[in-house]
Amino acid sequence: MWLHAHVGLWSLALILFVIGYIGLKAGWTTFLKVVQMVLRLVFVLVFITGARLVFIWYQAGNYGWPTVKGLFGLLVIAMMEMILTKERKNEKTGVFWALLLVGMIAVFYIGYGVLG
Numbered sequence: 001m002w003l004h005a006h007v008g009l010w011s012l013a014l015i016l017f018v019i020g021y022i023g024l025k026a027g028w029t030t031f032l033k034v035v036q037m038v039l040r041l042v043f044v045l046v047f048i049t050g051a052r053l054v055f056i057w058y059q060a061g062n063y064g065w066p067t068v069k070g071l072f073g074l075l076v077i078a079m080m081e082m083i084l085t086k087e088r089k090n091e092k093t094g095v096f097w098a099l100l101l102v103g104m105i106a107v108f109y110i111g112y113g114v115l116g
């Protein structure tokens with residue numbers, strides 16, 4: 001149940017991030033602000049479901065990979081937030097895109113390859 005919620009929520013977060021980014025590039029600043037508000041709520045829910053999953057792994061005596069997975073998950077969330085905020089202010093985002101890519105690869109590798 002928690003895993004299904006987690007997967008549904010991070011999928012929604014990725015979709016909202018792409019929609020927000022497209023809106024930003026199209027110059028719809030108000031639209032982006034609304035998308036970003038919803039996205040932040042979804043981030044909180046991704047975190048809550050993720051933290052619950054980490055806790056379930058801890059209860060089973062498994063600490064290493066779940067902790068690393070959680071940290072990379074947080075990196076992905078932080079980078080999506082930074083990219084939208086910095087792009088809106090017309091600041092450089094190259095480093096954040098690179099870290100987002102690293103985070104995504106790690107999260108999918110650990111999520112599906114190691115823990116999945």
Ligand code: HEM
Nearest residue numbers: 010047050051053054066070073074076107111112115116
């Ligand atoms: C946008 C950010 C995130 C993405 C894209 C993401 C992605 C994923 C993916 C692809 C899986 C594997 C799903 C499966 O096996 O069906 C997963 C599982 C998991 N995630 Fe996340 N995640 C994110 C955030 C987080 C956060 C913030 C935490 C912890 C606080 C977390 C903790 C976990 C744990 C512990 C699992 C393993 C569940 C299991 O296999 O039992 N995730 N996540």
